[in-house]
Amino acid sequence: MAYVQAYQTTNDQDHNSIVAIGSELGLLLTGPTLDRNRVAYALNMLKASMLLHFSDEEELMKSHNYPNLFHHKRSHDYIISVLAEFISAFAVGRESTTADLWPHLQKTLDTHMQRYDADLAGYLGHTP
Numbered sequence: 001m002a003y004v005q006a007y008q009t010t011n012d013q014d015h016n017s018i019v020a021i022g023s024e025l026g027l028l029l030t031g032p033t034l035d036r037n038r039v040a041y042a043l044n045m046l047k048a049s050m051l052l053h054f055s056d057e058e059e060l061m062k063s064h065n066y067p068n069l070f071h072h073k074r075s076h077d078y079i080i081s082v083l084a085e086f087i088s089a090f091a092v093g094r095e096s097t098t099a100d101l102w103p104h105l106q107k108t109l110d111t112h113m114q115r116y117d118a119d120l121a122g123y124l125g126h127t128p
């Protein structure tokens, strides 16, 4: 039971930081003027915070022999690949492509939490 509480707390905190960075990025991308340096910084921060969170979560799944690790990790990899695509688009000046990044990513993250993170929490809740 302690595992699930620790996981849920960390998961909520990490997701809140990811959402905070993403929301800031969303504002930067849709504001009246585009500050490319700040956008590039926010994109890097978003990617770093996601990679760190996903990696921690995957280590936790491994250490608890979580049976859905493969599918859960595949969803993490998908989210990172979407972000990486947007980063590449921004790097070559296709800002119009990146403008809808955050709403899209936020929706994908919400679905991930409801489907995969909730399942993991349920599994950890049954771990002695």
Ligand SMILES: [Fe+2]
Pocket (backbone or CB within 6 Å): 011, 053, 057, 117
């Ligand atoms: Fe998570």
Ligand SMILES: [Fe+2]
Pocket (backbone or CB within 6 Å): 057, 072, 076, 112, 116, 117
């Ligand atoms: Fe996850």
